[in-house]
Structure formats: C-alpha cells, structure tokens
Amino acid sequence: MNFFFEVLIGGLLSGVMYALVAIGFVLIYKASGVFNFAQGAMVYFAALTCVGVMDKLGVSLWIALPITVAVMIVLGLAIERVVLRPLVNQPEITLFMATIGLAFFIEGLAQLMFGAQVRKLELPIEDVPSQYLMDNYNILVSQFDIMAAAVCGLLVTTLALLFSKTRVGRALRAVADDHQAALAVGIPLQRIWAVLWAVAGIVALVAGLLWGARNGVQFALTFVALKALPVLILGGFTSMPGAIVGGLVIGASEKLAEVYIGPLVGGGIEGWFPYVLALLFLLVRPEGLFGEKIIRRI
Amino acid sequence: MLYREAGQFKTSYQADGQIFPILQDRIALLAMLAVAVVAVPLLASPYVLSAILIPFLIFSLAALGLNILTGYAGQLSLGTAAFMAVGAFASYNFILRIPGLPVLLAFVLGGLSAALVGIAFGLPSLRIRGFYLAAATLATQFFVVWCLTKIPYLTNYSTSGVITAQPIVILGYAFDTPDRKYLLVLAVVAVMALLAKNMIRSNVGRSWMAVRDMDVAAEVIGFRLMRTKLLAFAVSSFYCGVAGALYAYAYLGTVEPEAYNLDLSFRILFMIIIGGVGSVLGSFLGAAFIVLLPVLLNVVAHSLALPTSVASNLELMVFGALIIFFLIVEPHGLARLWQIGKEKLRLWPFPH
Numbered sequence: 052m053n054f055f056f057e058v059l060i061g062g063l064l065s066g067v068m069y070a071l072v073a074i075g076f077v078l079i080y081k082a083s084g085v086f087n088f089a090q091g092a093m094v095y096f097a098a099l100t101c102v103g104v105m106d107k108l109g110v111s112l113w114i115a116l117p118i119t120v121a122v123m124i125v126l127g128l129a130i131e132r133v134v135l136r137p138l139v140n141q142p143e144i145t146l147f148m149a150t151i152g153l154a155f156f157i158e159g160l161a162q163l164m165f166g167a168q169v170r171k172l173e174l175p176i177e178d179v180p181s182q183y184l185m186d187n188y189n190i191l192v193s194q195f196d197i198m199a200a201a202v203c204g205l206l207v208t209t210l211a212l213l214f215s216k217t218r219v220g221r222a223l224r225a226v227a228d229d230h231q232a233a234l235a236v237g238i239p240l241q242r243i244w245a246v247l248w249a250v251a252g253i254v255a256l257v258a259g260l261l262w263g264a265r266n267g268v269q270f271a272l273t274f275v276a277l278k279a280l281p282v283l284i285l286g287g288f289t290s291m292p293g294a295i296v297g298g299l300v301i302g303a304s305e306k307l308a309e310v311y312i313g314p315l316v317g318g319g320i321e322g323w324f325p326y327v328l329a330l331l332f333l334l335v336r337p338e339g340l341f342g343e344k345i346i347r348r349i
Numbered sequence: 350m351l352y353r354e355a356g357q358f359k360t361s362y363q364a365d366g367q368i369f370p371i372l373q374d375r376i377a378l379l380a381m382l383a384v385a386v387v388a389v390p391l392l393a394s395p396y397v398l399s400a401i402l403i404p405f406l407i408f409s410l411a412a413l414g415l416n417i418l419t420g421y422a423g424q425l426s427l428g429t430a431a432f433m434a435v436g437a438f439a440s441y442n443f444i445l446r447i448p449g450l451p452v453l454l455a456f457v458l459g460g461l462s463a464a465l466v467g468i469a470f471g472l473p474s475l476r477i478r479g480f481y482l483a484a485a486t487l488a489t490q491f492f493v494v495w496c497l498t499k500i501p502y503l504t505n506y507s508t509s510g511v512i513t514a515q516p517i518v519i520l521g522y523a524f525d526t527p528d529r530k531y532l533l534v535l536a537v538v539a540v541m542a543l544l545a546k547n548m549i550r551s552n553v554g555r556s557w558m559a560v561r562d563m564d565v566a567a568e569v570i571g572f573r574l575m576r577t578k579l580l581a582f583a584v585s586s587f588y589c590g591v592a593g594a595l596y597a598y599a600y601l602g603t604v605e606p607e608a609y610n611l612d613l614s615f616r617i618l619f620m621i622i623i624g625g626v627g628s629v630l631g632s633f634l635g636a637a638f639i640v641l642l643p644v645l646l647n648v649v650a651h652s653l654a655l656p657t658s659v660a661s662n663l664e665l666m667v668f669g670a671l672i673i674f675f676l677i678v679e680p681h682g683l684a685r686l687w688q689i690g691k692e693k694l695r696l697w698p699f700p701h
Binding site for chain 1 (some may be wrong): 419425473476477479480481483484485487488491492495499565611615618619622626658659662663664665666668669670671672673676677680
C-alpha cells in the first residue's frame with residue numbers, strides 16, 4: 052500500500068509540473084484565443100537563458116533570475132508586436148500555425164545564443180527524499196517535488212490575486228470575456244496582450260527552472276508542451292483551476308498506469324496514455340472538466 | 350492577352366460542368382503533365398529526382414489527404430504521420446504475408462487499413478471540435494507509433510526496428526532506379542489528385558464543405574453528420590496511407606516507425622497552411638515550398654560558410670520566421686496568390 056501511495060504522490064507532484072506549463076497555455080488562450088504552441092519553446096528558452104546568463108556572466112542564480120525575467124518580458128512584448136498584431140482577426144488555425152513558426156524561431160534563437168548542449172541547473176533545493184515524511188509515514192517523496200508544488204501554489208495564488216484585485220487583472224478578464232466589448236469601453240487590447248505574453252513568459256520561466264533542475268536544461272524541454280496538452284483537454288482550455296486539477300489527474304493516472312498496466316503491455320505507455328484518458332473523458336464531457344459550456348446556434 | 354476565356358462558349362451541360370472550364374488551363378495542365386512525364390526523367394539528375402521530386406510528390410499526396418480532412422471537412426488533425434505509418438506498415442505486411450500480391454494492390458490495401466484506423470480515431474470528432482479535436486488526434490500519433498515499436502508481429506520480429514522495404518516489381522518490371530520510381534509515384538499521385546478534385550466537386554465534397562462551414566446547420570438541413578465526418582476521415586486517411594506507403598517504398602527504402610514522427614505531421618500541416626487550406630492546388634504548392642525551403646536554406650548556409658551548429662540553428666529560425674511572414678502576408682496561402690495572379694492575367698495588358 053505504501054508503494055501505491057508513493058507512486059500516487061509522485062504522480063500528483065509531477066502533475067503539478069504539467070499544470071505549471073498548462074497554466075501558461077490557459078493564460079494566453081483565454082484572453083486572446085491563441086492556442087500557443089510556442090509555450091514549450093518558451094519554457095526551454097527561459098531555462099536556457101537563465102543558465103546561459105549564469106555561465107557567460109559568471110553570476111549567481113539570484114542575479115540571473117531578474118535578467119531572465121526582463122528577457123522574457125521583452126520577448127513577450129516583441130511577440131505581440133511582430134507576430135500577433137499583424138494577425139489580428141485571422142482564424143484560430145492561422146494563429147496556431149504562427150505560434151508553431153514562433154516555436155521554431157525561439158528554439159533556434161535559444162540554441163544560437165547559448166549552445167545546444169545539455170546543461171545542469173543547480174537550484175538551492177536538493178532532489179533527495181524528504182526525511183520528515185520518511186520517518187513519520189515511511190513514504191518516499193522527493194523534497195524537490197514538494198518545493199515545486201509549493202512554488203506552483205504560490206504562482207497560482209499570485210496570478211489569482213493579479214487577476215482579481217488589480218486594474219490590469221480586471222482588464223485581462225474583460226478582454227477574455229469579450230474582445231469587442233472590452234475595446235468599446237476603452238481597454239487597450241494590444242497592451243493587454245503584451246502584458247499577457249509577458250506573464251506567460253514568466254510562468255514559462257518558473258516551469259523551465261523546475262523542469263530544468265529536474266531533467267537538465269536540454270532540447271527535450273520543448274516536448275513538455277506536448278505533455279501539457281492532455282492536461283488542457285482534460286481541464287478545459289479556458290480554466291485555470293481546470294489546468295491544475297487536470298495536471299494532477301494526468302500526472303497521477305499516468306504514473307499509476309505506467310506502474311500497474313505498463314508491464315502487461317510492454318511499457319512505455321506514458322507517451323500516449325494521458326491522451327487516451329483525456330480522449331475518453333472528452334467523449335463524456337466535450338468541453339473538458341471546467342471549460343465553458345459550448346452553446347452553438349445557427 | 351493569351352489568358353482570356355472570351356469566345357469559349359458552353360453549349361452543353363457537360364461542357365459547363367467540366368473540371369477545368371478554361372481552355373488555357375487545360376492546355377497548361379497537359380503541357381505540365383507532358384513535361385513531368387517525358388522531359389523530367391530525361392533531364393533531371395538522379396539527385397534531383399530522388400531528393401526533391403519524389404518527396405515533393407509524396408508529400409503533395411499526404412498534404413492532399415490532410416487538406417481533404419482539414420481544408421474541406423474542417424476537422425483539424427495532427428495525426429497525419431500516424432496514418433502514413435499505418436499505410437506503410439500495412440503494405441509491408443500484406444506484401445510479406447501474401448506471396449504474389451501485386452505491389453499496387455498492397456498499397457491500396459495499406460491505404461484501406463489506414464482508412465479503417467482513420468475511422469476509429471475519427472469517432473471523437475462527433476463529440477468534440479476545434480483544438481480539442483486537434484489535441485485528441487495527437488493520441489493517434491503517439492498510440493500508433495507506440496504500437497509499431499511494441500508489437501513485434503508488425504515489424505516481422507526485426508531486432509533493429511528498421512526494415513528494408515521490398516523491391517517494387519509490377520508485372521515483372523522492377524521500379525528500382527530513381528527515374529522509374531519517380532514515374533510510378535507521379536502516376537499514382539496524378540490519378541489520386543484527379544480523383545480528389547472530382548470528389549470535391551461532387552455531392553460528397555459539398556457535404557464536407559457544408560459540415561466545415563457549420564456542422565449544426567448542415568445537420569439541420571439533412572446532412573448525416575456521422576457519415577460525412579467519418580467519410581472525410583476515411584478518405585483522408587486513405588490518401589495519407591498510400592502516401593505513407595510510397596514514402597517508405599519509393600523514397601526511404603526502409604519501413605521504420607521513427608520516420609513517421611510528430612515532426613512529419615507538423616510538416617504536412619505546414620504544407621496545407623502555406624499552400625492554402627481547402628485547395629487541391631495548394632497542397633502541391635505547399636509541398637513544393639516546404640520541400641524546397643530547407644534545400645535552399647542549406648545552399649545559402651553553405652555559400653556563407655557558416656559553422657554547422659550556427660547554420661542549423663539559423664535555418665530553424667529562418668524557417669520559423671518565414672512561416673510567420675507568410676501567414677501575415679497571405680493567410681490564405683500560395684493558392685490564393687496564384688488565383689490573384691490569374692485574375693490579373695485575365696485583364697493583362699489592359700487592366701481598365
């Protein structure tokens with residue numbers, strides 16, 4: 052039974068990491084209807100920039116971090132200005148394709164600046180089992196995972212506060228609800244989108260640091276975005292709580308399936324199991340767990 | 350001056366409904382076919398044939414298949430490569446396990462297998478749409494490739510997972526050199542493109558477009574949604590399946606799951622977006638663009654004598670930037686540019 056709980060908790064905590072990436076998607080999709088495929092590339096870019104700055108300038112993490120935040124904000128502004136503004140009012144699929152192009156560009160740029168080799172990222176948290184849980188409950192859970200969950204919780208709280216209490220947050224919600232109405236009452240749409248992409252960039256940075264510390268900063272980080280897709284379809288593209296719950300469900304079920312079903316069919320089912328799970332779920336509830344109910348009129 | 354349909358009168362329904370209503374178009378098409386069949390195999394070097402023209406034709410076919418599904422029936426799919434893989438592996442197994450089976454028939458059977466898989470994975474489209482569907486089709490991609498690597502029967506218990514494709518022999522005639530392979534691929538693609546063009550002009554194509562434009566409305570006026578959508582999935586997967594079989598047999602020479610990764614799916618999606626969604630011609634133009642662009646970038650990078658790591662990253666950046674640029678400049682794709690050009694040509698040289 053202990054083993055079951057270990058797998059479950061491990062899965063839930065890795066689900067937190069998926070949720071972190073999914074939140075970046077949701078932020079942008081909700082407010083601008085852009086399905087941002089470049090989120091994974093942004094995660095990679097952010098992590099690589101942080102490590103690269105530490106390497107090249109020889110500074111500590113705490114100095115590299117604000118520099119990277121600044122870079123991500125500039126990147127967000129640039130994306131809005133160069134890519135999104137000329138594509139206003141295009142069909143969703145065109146915007147989606149543009150973000151795929153963007154993903155290629157960002158990946159190339161990141162590797163051009165800092166090189167393509169795998170790098171180690173040292174965070175001041177060690178990836179060792181937590182002694183406390185080990186002693187009292189006899190469960191093996193990494194300290195790092197717990198820290199990641201805490202960071203994720205902090206981030207979500209900050210975002211929730213930003214969205215509900217500040218002026219910018221209100222504007223963001225207004226834009227998410229209805230572009231034209233928001234424009235009509237004088238909300239500067241383009242500035243809001245720029246803010247949004249900058250925030251998504253910072254979320255990507257947090258995700259990139261955590262994933263990078265876990266697996267090394269490498270090109271494979273861009274595939275994290277693919278892991279986040281089943282989370283999104285499960286939770287609904289437009290719901291932040293959905294992204295978190297979806298992440299937890301996917302993370303836990305994926306690990307459980309790999310451990311308990313995997314050996315029966317030859318292993319490696321982590322790659323597609325989340326998708327099939329999300330797919331089955333969609334057959335029952337087409338708009339996802341927390342997605343807005345789709346009403347279609349003729 | 351030359352491109353003008355004045356004086357070409359339609360005096361029968363048959364003439365009115367023909368596939369290329371303008372005489373110049375018919376002549377141009379025949380001329381192009383003649384060049385492709387006669388001049389190209391004689392003049393083109395084996396490198397051009399096997400590294401550019403054969404993949405171009407095969408990708409055109411796959412893009413055409415995706416265009417039927419995404420452009421005409423409106424169902425966004427990211428699992429194209431999976432259907433191609435099914436086509437290739439099914440053909441391989443049919444040829445392997447049924448001695449004396451004609452290769453072309455095996456390709457058709459491969460396409461039909463892909464169609465069956467397409468129907469199975471098209472079922473969710475009845476409930477979900479848009480990006481939810483796109484993300485769901487990724488399931489096809491990962492599941493199919495996983496099956497091919499994990500079920501040894503499908504790869505005939507090959508230890509490396511990379512299988513050499515059987516030689517293509519049709520009626521005792523071996524298609525083993527680049528120019529012969531090219532002619533075979535050209536014939537298959539030409540016939541299937543003609544079929545697709547006609548299918549799209551028929552009631553099947555119109556029902557797809559009705560579903561694409563608004564499926565609720567289409568259902569209300571009496572289209573059977575399930576049949577229409579699943580038919581689109583089946584036909585599209587058939588095209589992709591045949592393209593996949595050709596990809597393995599005429600281009601790669603090997604049958605391996607790794608060739609049909611997500612990257613390939615995206616590449617084919619790029620082709621239809623850049624070429625033009627909902628256009629047969631667009632599939633060809635897009636395929637040409639995506640096949641030629643890396644070659645050109647490579648040549649440019651070589652002539653600038655950049656170090657390889659810089660060059661490959663720059664290529665990636667230029668590729669991404671060009672896609673964004675094209676989407677901004679002409680969101681309807683190259684096919685639309687062609688159409689605008691034709692309109693201009695009809696008035697030339699007196700535009701007023």
